[in-house]
Amino acid sequence: MFDQPNAAPENARTDDPEASKPGAPAPCGTAALIDVARYPIHDLDGPGGRALLARCRTALEREGCVVLRDFVRPDALARMTEEGRARVDKAHFNRTRTNPYSSEADPSLPSGHPVNRFLERTNGFVAGDLLEPETAMRRLYHDESLRGFIARCMGVERLYEYADPLAGLVVNVLRPGCQHPWHFDNNDFIVSLLTQAPESGGLFEYCPGLRSADDQNIAGVKGVLQGDREPVTSLQLRPGDLQVFYGRNSLHRVTKVEGPRERHTLILGYTDAPGQIADAARTKRLFGRIHDAHREAEAAGRTRDSVDA
Numbered sequence: 001m002f003d004q005p006n007a008a009p010e011n012a013r014t015d016d017p018e019a020s021k022p023g024a025p026a027p028c029g030t031a032a033l034i035d036v037a038r039y040p041i042h043d044l045d046g047p048g049g050r051a052l053l054a055r056c057r058t059a060l061e062r063e064g065c066v067v068l069r070d071f072v073r074p075d076a077l078a079r080m081t082e083e084g085r086a087r088v089d090k091a092h093f094n095r096t097r098t099n100p101y102s103s104e105a106d107p108s109l110p111s112g113h114p115v116n117r118f119l120e121r122t123n124g125f126v127a128g129d130l131l132e133p134e135t136a137m138r139r140l141y142h143d144e145s146l147r148g149f150i151a152r153c154m155g156v157e158r159l160y161e162y163a164d165p166l167a168g169l170v171v172n173v174l175r176p177g178c179q180h181p182w183h184f185d186n187n188d189f190i191v192s193l194l195t196q197a198p199e200s201g202g203l204f205e206y207c208p209g210l211r212s213a214d215d216q217n218i219a220g221v222k223g224v225l226q227g228d229r230e231p232v233t234s235l236q237l238r239p240g241d242l243q244v245f246y247g248r249n250s251l252h253r254v255t256k257v258e259g260p261r262e263r264h265t266l267i268l269g270y271t272d273a274p275g276q277i278a279d280a281a282r283t284k285r286l287f288g289r290i291h292d293a294h295r296e297a298e299a300a301g302r303t304r305d306s307v308d309a
């Protein structure tokens with residue numbers, strides 16, 4: 001396919017002509033991981049699949065966010081939760097201060113301007129090369145039905161696995177006291193699955209469409225940073241919930257994790273073009289190391305923004 005050290009074999013059912021017909025059974029791998037009775041992602045042209053797609057598209061158009069509750073089967077979720085816990089001691093942690101734009105400060109602007117408002121961000125990433133092919137996490141990521149479903153939700157012809165050997169699939173770890181403060185993403189969308197919820201805090205909050213390509217809405221951003229709750233939607237995500245979120249123009253955050261239990265989120269990286277890899281400097285900062293693939297991709301101009309929330 002393309003340069004992707006961690007790519008799993010393509011789903012053997014992909015070329016099966018029966019697989020694309022309405023009413024076809026879900027591939028065994030998909031049905032073992034996902035509640036396909038509730039979410040018939042393998043049968044998107046059947047009545048259940050059409051209704052699911054319509055619901056997801058409407059939510060994405062209106063809110064830039066859709067949450068599919070209990071998307072992953074309980075037994076698969078239990079495995080994923082354990083897989084995350086078993087690797088958390090290998091997470092690379094970063095502590096930094098960031099503004100909503102993940103940019104530098106601008107001394108020519110007032111101190112109260114959002115670009116000059118920096119808050120602490122701390123999180124850890126378990127890198128993709130620590131999630132072996134046999135893990136439930138990785139099998140979910142490589143599931144063809146899931147990737148096809150997300151593409152159709154988004155109205156794009158197809159999505160590709162993020163070819164980055166470290167950032168393609170990661171577990172985002174927020175320890176007690178960690179937060180990801182208000183920010184906009186530099187990539188268009190994120191697909192994530194909570195695998196372990198904290199006892200309290202760690203809420204995902206967002207302001208749908210707070211800015212646009214034509215209007216930065218600095219006053220609105222400043223208002224939210226100062227505590228305006230009017231544009232804010234707060235989500236109590238539960239383990240097993242799949243979330244698709246457009247973060248480029250919707251200010252969002254994860255509130256501080258409270259209590260002794262960490263917040264773990266599996267982030268499934270997909271791209272609209274094949275073969276993309278994060279740049280080496282950012283990768284080094286996020287993961288503490290790089291692969292040869294990063295050096296090669298940078299030389300070939302195939303880099304893109306890496307994981308975010």
Ligand SMILES: [Fe+2]
Pocket residue numbers: 183184185247252308309
């Ligand atoms: Fe984000």
